[in-house]
Amino acid sequence: xxxxxxxxxxxxxxxxxxxxxxxxxxxxxxxxxxxxxxxxxxxxxxxxxxxxxxxxxxxxxxxxxxxxxxxxxxxxxxxxxxxxxxxxxxxxxxxxxxxxxxxxxxxxxxxxxxxxxxxxxxxxxxxxxxxxxxxxxxxxxxxxxxxxxxxxxxxxxxxxxxxxxxxxxxxxxxxxxxxxxxxxxxxxxxxxxxxxxxxxxxxxxxxxxxxxxxxxxxxxxxxxxxxxxxxxxxxxxxxxxxxxxxxxxxxxxxxxxxxxxxxxxxxxxxxxxxxxxxxxxxxxxxxxxxxxxxxxxxxxxxxxxxxxxxxxx
Numbered sequence: 101x102x103x104x105x106x107x108x109x110x111x112x113x114x115x116x117x118x119x120x121x122x123x124x125x126x127x128x129x130x131x132x133x134x135x136x137x138x139x140x141x142x143x144x145x146x147x148x149x150x151x152x153x154x155x156x157x158x159x160x161x162x163x164x165x166x167x168x169x170x171x172x173x174x175x176x177x178x179x180x181x182x183x184x185x186x187x188x189x190x191x192x193x194x195x196x197x198x199x200x201x202x203x204x205x206x207x208x209x210x211x212x213x214x215x216x217x218x219x220x221x222x223x224x225x226x227x228x229x230x231x232x233x234x235x236x237x238x239x240x241x242x243x244x245x246x247x248x249x250x251x252x253x254x255x256x257x258x259x260x261x262x263x264x265x266x267x268x269x270x271x272x273x274x275x276x277x278x279x280x281x282x283x284x285x286x287x288x289x290x291x292x293x294x295x296x297x298x299x300x301x302x303x304x305x306x307x308x309x310x311x312x313x314x315x316x317x318x319x320x321x322x323x324x325x326x327x328x329x330x331x332x333x334x335x336x337x338x339x340x341x342x343x344x345x346x347x348x349x350x351x352x353x354x355x356x357x358x359x360x361x362x363x364x365x366x367x368x369x370x371x372x373x374x375x376x377x378x379x380x381x382x383x384x385x386x387x388x389x390x391x392x393x394x395x396x397x398x399x400x401x402x403x404x405x406x407x408x409x410x411x412x413x
Contacts, residue, residue: 110338114195114252118188118203119255125184126252129245130378132177136241137374139170140234140289141367147171152218178221184216200258206251213244231290238286242279249382250389259391262334267327271388274324275381277317283379284310289370298363307360314356321349321380341387345380352376 122357141144144167148154154172157161160286189207192199220237227233261268261380288294288306297304329335336341355376 107137114191114198115255115258118191118195118199119252121184121188122248122255125181125188126179126248126382127143128177128184129241129248130375132174132181133168133238133241133378134243134371134375135174135177136238137269138371139174140340141370142167144168144170145224145229145234148175151222169373171251172304173380175221178214178218182211182218185211187215199256203268205252205254206247210244213247216240219245220408231287231288234290235283235286239279239283242282243380245378245381245384246275246279250313253386253390257390257392261388262390262392263388264331268329268388270324270327271384275384275388277320277329277375278380278384279309280329281317284313284347285373285377294360294364297406298360299373309325311356311360314353318353321345337392338387338390341390343381344383345387346375348380348383352380 139147147165147167148160148171150156151177154160154168154175160168160172185207189204189211192204192207196204217237217240220233220240223233224230224237263271284306289305289312291303293303293306296302297307310347325346328338328342351372355369355373359366359373362369
């Protein structure tokens with residue numbers, strides 16, 4: 101085997117393996133957000149009255165029901181994500197000479213962010229679900245999803261961004277608008293404003309604001325895809341991302357309309373609404389940070405060594 105080829109394999113293996121692991125963490129984070137949404141919708145946020153244990157034990161077998169399971173599993177998923185991020189941080193330090201210089205700093209920041217997320221999670225229980233703390237909890241979760249999705253792309257697809265700078269700014273604007281709209285929806289849900297408005301005709305300002313702001317966000321996402329389609333090379337190579345964004349956007353609008361029409365009484369629609377918001381954050385962030393042109397050929401030399409590698413992430 102050629103010495104240069106062996107060197108390429110050894111140099112890119114740590115990066116590729118960490119990229120694989122990061123892609124799995126993104127899936128776990130999305131699951132964490134969805135389970136958290138289900139916990140809120142099913143009014144299970146206080147199903148475990150203590151923290152970090154649940155009824156004083158790691159596995160509350162005697163008290164286990166659907167609500168306790170949701171809260172317990174939400175904490176368990178968060179715990180394992182924290183452990184995996186610490187492992188990634190350690191490996192990024194161990195393989196530092198083979199990895200981008202920014203990676204250990206990012207993993208260090210993510211580790212601290214997960215610790216802060218745990219602190220907010222404790223506050224939601226100990227302070228009996230204060231609305232602003234719950235919103236901050238969701239904001240940190242979306243931040244974790246966006247950053248991990250970006251890190252995954254930079255590890256697996258390193259190089260210059262697929263976007264020109266002006267279009268990348270458009271992508272970031274779309275990303276932040278989705279997060280802001282989701283946090284507004286969280287405020288609407290955690291303050292029970294939607295139920296008060298639909299059932300009693302009171303406190304409708306937040307609901308109207310959420311519905312009104314959904315229009316410019318939808319227009320922005322649609323415009324982002326349409327403008328990108330005029331960049332022929334970009335759209336031809338990245339069309340699965342843009343198609344996914346459009347499908348998710350349409351689905352999000354429909355779920356929002358159906359949820360309101362049904363008086364916010366169908367939990368699966370509300371949970372699906374939060375799931376799609378989280379998927380939009382992950383996909384848009386991945387597209388914004390996907391690279392092309394640098395190390396592409398050398399990376400493909402390693403990937404082609406196994407037909408199983410492409411299934412990861």
